[in-house]
Amino acid sequence: MAVFPTLPRRGLMFILSSPSGAGKTTIARKLLAVEDNLRMSVSVTTRPMREGEVEGRDYYFTDPDTFGVMVQKDDFLEYATVFGNSYGTPRAHITGGLAKGRDFLFDVDWQGAQQLSQRAREDVVSVFLLPPSLAELEHRLRNRGTDDEAVIAGRMARASDEISHWDAYDYVVVNHDLEDCFDRVRTILHAERLKRQRQTGLIDFARTLARPAG
Numbered sequence: 432m433a434v435f436p437t438l439p440r441r442g443l444m445f446i447l448s449s450p451s452g453a454g455k456t457t458i459a460r461k462l463l464a465v466e467d468n469l470r471m472s473v474s475v476t477t478r479p480m481r482e483g484e485v486e487g488r489d490y491y492f493t494d495p496d497t498f499g500v501m502v503q504k505d506d507f508l509e510y511a512t513v514f515g516n517s518y519g520t521p522r523a524h525i526t527g528g529l530a531k532g533r534d535f536l537f538d539v540d541w542q543g544a545q546q547l548s549q550r551a552r553e554d555v556v557s558v559f560l561l562p563p564s565l566a567e568l569e570h571r572l573r574n575r576g577t578d579d580e581a582v583i584a585g586r587m588a589r590a591s592d593e594i595s596h597w598d599a600y601d602y603v604v605v606n607h608d609l610e611d612c613f614d615r616v617r618t619i620l621h622a623e624r625l626k627r628q629r630q631t632g633l634i635d636f637a638r639t640l641a642r643p644a645g
Contacts, residue, residue: 439632442529444551445469445620446537446544446600449560450590452572454606458560459538461613466620472525472535475501478516491521509539509546520547529554534624541596548599556623558616559600563607565590 449455462469475491477498486492493501498517502510510519520543525535537547541559548555562568568590572583597603602619606612627633 438630438636440532440624440629441554441631442468442531442533442535443623443629444472444525444529444535444537444547444555445623446539446547446555446557447560447616448539448541448544448557448593448600449606450562450568450593451586452568452575452590453560453562454609454612455538455560457609458606458613458616459536462536462617462620465617466534468532469534469536469620470528472520472537474518475507475521476516476518478518490518508550509543511542511546526551534620541593541599545599553628556602556619557600558602558604558619559597560612560616561594561597561603561605562590563605 447455447459459471463471473487473489473491475493475498477493477495478490480486480490480492484490495517498519501507501519506522507519508522508525510517512518520537528535537543539547544555544557548557562571565587569583569587572578572586578586604612604615604619623629
């Protein structure tokens with residue numbers, strides 16, 4: 432079987448968002464398992480390290496003062512404070528990787544997706560996963576068996592707010608079936624990689640084809 436050279440291209444920032452229980456984490460793990468050139472974006476956080484976490488793999492851990500300095504220096508593509516802890520996407524690491532053709536997966540909410548789109552619109556592809564119904568979403572949350580009634584009620588209340596921002600995304604996929612949803616999301620990723628503006632080697636290649644023979 433012939434092996435054809437791959438034209439150089441710029442990487443992309445692939446955002447997955449969904450209400451809790453709609454399948455975002457599972458789809459993200461499946462993508463990372465089969466896509467060699469896709470890696471999870473690692474955030475900087477002021478949250479204390481938990482048992483089993485590794486610096487640079489799960490998060491880059493820092494203190495609030497240092498985080499604040501990074502905000503002032505505009506070192507983040509996006510950042511937010513959640514339940515008293517701050518999280519931010521380091522700009523230099525992402526932009527350097529994109530220039531080398533690396534793709535990054537982002538697991539962020541609609542606010543994070545909005546910030547990333549505002550700061551790096553041409554590099555961003557955003558996908559929102561919807562549940563087939565709110566009843567099914569609640570059913571999935573209960574079947575996980577990890578949350579009590581109060582937590583489930585809170586997740587359902589937050590889901591309505593998150594779903595209201597569906598139209599801010601480039602793509603929306605309804606997760607009726609996990610494998611079908613995964614195939615659709617992966618198809619979006621592959622198609623976006625082929626967009627003309629990301630094919631940085633395409634102009635020179637096309638010019639070689641347009642030259643007169645001889």
